[in-house]
Amino acid sequence: MRLGAAYMDLKKWEKAEQVFQAALVNAPNTANALFALGEIYLQQKQLNEAEKILRRGLKIDNHAWRAHFTLGRVYLAMENNQRAAKQIAISLQLNPNFPDAHLLAGNLLLGAGKREDAQIEFEEYLRLAPKGEYAAQARQAVAKLKTENRKL
16 A cells, blocks of 8 residues: 555556555455545546546445545546535535545535635635645635625
8 A cells, every 4th residue: 555655646657556456456345445546547537437446445435535535526527516516525524624625615616606605615725724735726716705795
């Protein structure tokens, strides 16, 4: 698992995939290996494979909040926002302190025209990750939403 994770950190997707596939030969019900493969397939834009392997892993461990988040990202890449939102909501139920899920929820809500709810999610992202990778964009979104709300 560590070797596969190291390859993932280096973005060597094919090598990481080989390591996790080999791990699954010996232990086919290793949920974390399945979840890692789901991320790898997502990165390689193999969306159907990513969905299939993540669903397989979630049958083993349905409380894996990060796997639900990854599956939500897969559905987002498939342009299925309804399914993406459902997975992100599950991820947040399981771990309400995961900033990236709040950010993605905010973007999905914004796309659905639910500006006030989106603002709440962006603000929660900022509360949890004030110096996060997307903090500047989240602050801009909150400021814009507040300005728009004042005009209404």
